[in-house]
Each structure stands twice: as C-alpha cells, then as structure tokens.
Amino acid sequence: MSQLPGIFLNVLAPVFLLVLLGYITGPRLQLEARTLSRFAYFILTPAFVFYILSQTRIEAGLAGRMIGFITVVYLGSIVIAFLVARLLRRSAKMTAAYVMIAAFGNVGNFGLPIIQFAEGQVALGVATVYFLANLVLAFIVCVGAANFSRGFSLGMAAQVFRTPALLALPPALLFNWLNISLPPVVMRPLELLSGALIPTMLVVLGAQLAAAGIPRINADLLIASAIRLISGPVLAFATVGWFALPQLERNVGILQASMPTAVLVSIIAMENELLPEFVTATVLFSNLVSIISLAIVLVLL
Template sequence: MNEFIFIFNSIILPIGIIVATGYVIQLKLRLDRSTLAKLSIHYVMPAFIFMSLYESSIDFSLLLNVMLFLILYAFLSFILCRLIARFMNIGKDRTVLFTNANLFYNAGNYGVPVNDLVFRSDPYAMSIQVMLVVFQNMFAFSYGIFSLSAKNVGRTKALLSYFRMPIFYGLALGLIFNYFHLPVPAPIETALEYIRNAMIGLVLFILGAQIAGIKFKRLRWSAFVGALARLVIGPALALVMLMLFNMEGVVAQVILIASAMPAGVNSSIIAQEYSDDPEYAAEIVMMSTLLSSVTVSSVIYIALAIF
C-alpha cells in the first residue's frame, strides 16, 4: 500500500495538477484549443521525438518486434471490444465509437509524462514510448477515420496528410541520425533540448484544455463499461501477451504501463467530425480519464513488480 501511495503522489498527482490547471484556465479564458493542438503537433512533439530517438541506444530489431506486438495487440483489442459491444447490444455507430475509444489510448499527452516520471527521463524507455505514440497517431488518423467515414470522401487525403506532419519527420530524422551516428550542430541541439524540456508541462496543460472542451449531458452505462474496458481489460490483455511473448525488463514495463492509459482525446475529436453521436465518445474519454488516476497507479505498481 505504501508503494502504491508513493506512485500516486510522485507520478499521478503531479500530472493531475497540471491537467487540472489546463482544464480550469480553459474554462476561464476560453483559449483556442485548435491553436494549442497545433503548438503541440507542429512545435513541441517533433523536437521531443527527434531528441528522444537521437539520444537513445536503439535496438532496431527490438523496435520492429514492438511494432508487431502493437499491431497484434490492436487486433485482439478490436475483437474483444466487438464481442463486448455485441453482448451489450450496442448500436452499430456506437459500437465503432466504443471500439475506437479502446484502440486509441492516450500514449502521448498522458503516456509520455508518465513514462518520463516512472523511468526518470531514461532515453531508452522513452524511445519505446515514442514508438507507441507514433503508432497510435498513425492508427488513429488512418483506421480511426476509415472506420467512421464510410459515407464521406477524402479519406485517402486525410491519411496521407499524416506524412506531411512534423511528427513524422521528427521520427524519421531521429531514427536516421541515430542509425548513422550523424552529429547535430551544437546550436541546433541546444535549441531542440530547450523545446524538449518544455514538452511535459505543455502537453499536459493542452490535455486539460482539450478535456474542458468535451461536452456531454449524460453518462450511458455502456460508455462506463467502455471506460473500464480501456483501463482494466486493455492492460490485462497486454500483460497476458507480454508473458506469452516472454518480453521483460524496461520494454515490457513501458508497454504494460502505456496499455493502461485512458481513451485518447483523438477518439473524441474524430467522432465529432465523422460520427452522428460524438457525445458517446466524449463520455468514454471523460470517464476513463477520471478513473485512470487509480488504475494507472495500480498498473505501474504491477509492471514494476512483475517485470
């Protein structure tokens, strides 16, 4: 119990304070959330991803295995969510939203700060987390849009637009500079380091502001189940898979902790544009985020104890 309280106080509570600050300031000042999101996507995250990959000791075969693991994890999560939705007799549109909220967890705005605090800014642990972030972003804005926009046009354009985003080039250049041991000029490296240091506080603030912009009038039982599925079934599935694949150490810890993250705001944003019932996705995001303070602390404890 003492270790659980320590994890909550030293990791979850500081994150909650910054998220709550962003939430309150957004309610008071009505900041432009679109601009805040662009600031994260086009300024902070690319530099953070590049520097995290550039400075880490990357085993490229291991990273390939991690990506294959994530694909299988997403596939099995999809099947489980569809079975749960079918058992609960959820409508077709809400079944897609229920599934997406479980597939697209908050590996970035929430997961990255948790990783940074748990592993004390370890570049190796963060390089694994970066791969999770990239996978989640590509997955959300490819399958996430395809799954909801069958009646719309421009899906290919939406998918291809990801490859014009700075985050993609931060990933690609970070891997290239690392693999070929290319030096970064000192002034540029210093500038990128300053930007990276601003990332944690900024993305958590933005997360709070984004949550403040999510509106819903009720909480449906199936949405509550969706939140629990994301927070409990998600990490339980990851734990079983990690044991079956004999993965261990920091890699297993990072993946298990990341699998416990709440539903990503991306699932709600995509639903607002492509779904007839975006409020349902918002319910799952809000409930999973609120409950995650307890469940994430528990999964961190389990990950560090088992692996």
C-alpha cells in the first residue's frame, strides 16, 4: 500500500486533472462536447488506431489470446449483471441497462492514458488491441440490449463494423503484416492526430460529465456501478492465468477489464430511450469512484 500515493500522483491524477479541466471549462467556454466527441470519434480515433497498430508487432497467436481474455472477462460481467437484475426482479428496461453498463468499459477515454502512464508508451499498442476487442463486443451487446424489448435486428448489430475505429483496422493490419512504411508526409500528420486523441477524449469526457449534472444516488446506480467496477478486475485476475499472457499484456488486459462504464453507453441509451437519466447518472458515478478501484488494481499489479 506504500505505492498508493505514487500511483495517485503519477498515474491517476494526470488523467483526472484533464477530466476536471473539461468539467470546469466546458460550461464556461460553452464547449460543444458533441462536436468535439464527433471529431475524436471520426478523425482522431481511426488515425490513432492506424498509426499505433500499423507499427505494433504482436504475434497472431498472442493477439488471439488477448482478445479471448478480454472477451471472456466482459462476457462474465454481462452474465453477472443480467443474473443480478433478474434476481432483483428488475424490469426488462432496467435489466438491459444493467447489461449495457457492464458490457462497455471506458477503455478509450480512461484506459489508454492510464495504461500509458502506468506501463509506458510501448503499452499503447497492446491497449489498442483490447480497446478494439471490447468495442466490437460492447456495441453488439449494447445495441441488442437496448432493443431487447422491441426485437433484435442483425442490421443494427452490423452497424458496429462500420465504426471509424474498426474501418481503420484492416489497412493497419495489412501495412503491419507487409511491413510497409508510409512516407513522412503521411505518417507525421497521423502521428499528430493520434497524439491529440487522449487529451481530447479526456477533456470531452469532463465536458460531458458537467452537462450530465450531479447523479442521484439510488440502489440500482450503486449495484450497476459495483458490477462494472468489481466484477471486471475480479474476473480478470481469476482468469488471466488461463491465457498464458506475457507480463505486459497481462497487466494491460487486467487494467482494461477494470475500467468504469464508457460514456458511449449513455449515448446509446439516449438514442434508444432506454432509461437515459439512470444510465447517464451511473456512467458519471462509476467514472468518479473508479479513482479508488483503479488505484487498488494498480497496487495489486
């Protein structure tokens, strides 16, 4: 536990300070969080994915084990969320909200910068593989859960494969596999854009949290948040040995499994009119209290 002050100061505080910056300046400067988030989503994220993965060397078998690990952990959290909601006899909508909150970790906004500070720049490529794996799973599960009461549509689930981050994945892997080096006139703009992703996402997260307001604490909020923040790291530590991951991939995977709920979950809930106030409040609460749970995970690592 003697490491805790250093972890707070050197790993978590820089991340939360940028979120706080967005929280304070967003309303005062009238920052358009939606515009900034769309800029990050459609431009910065695919640039980041291409730039990082086109240069990261990860053996195919190892990548498969990493994807299997993060998928097993998040599926486990989803099952726990569903069973808890059913045992509590929650409505179909509230059950779907529990599942969405458990399915989508904040592996981008929080995961990437925390892992960069904790494990170094070399860990970003590994963290991006986990980020993309959770993105695919979470979008499919969240879209399915949000439309649970109205019938599931394969067309809606297929939307995930048209997201900008995933569209950048095939060319990145192709350039990596063929060991193709793009000229500086192409790579340097991509490097600048990818470098802007993390600070932009953190400031946008702060502005989005400011717009959401102070969450109203209730039993469902506490239970859903606890499932996301506790089941993730517990399942990760319990199952990581099954996948024979090297130390770096192990640590990064456990951290990505321990992230609070992604802000995108509240957007999906709003778009589908699925208890948006509850989901947004839970997203805000889980991100705020994750400073404690993430510090514990970092100490254990």
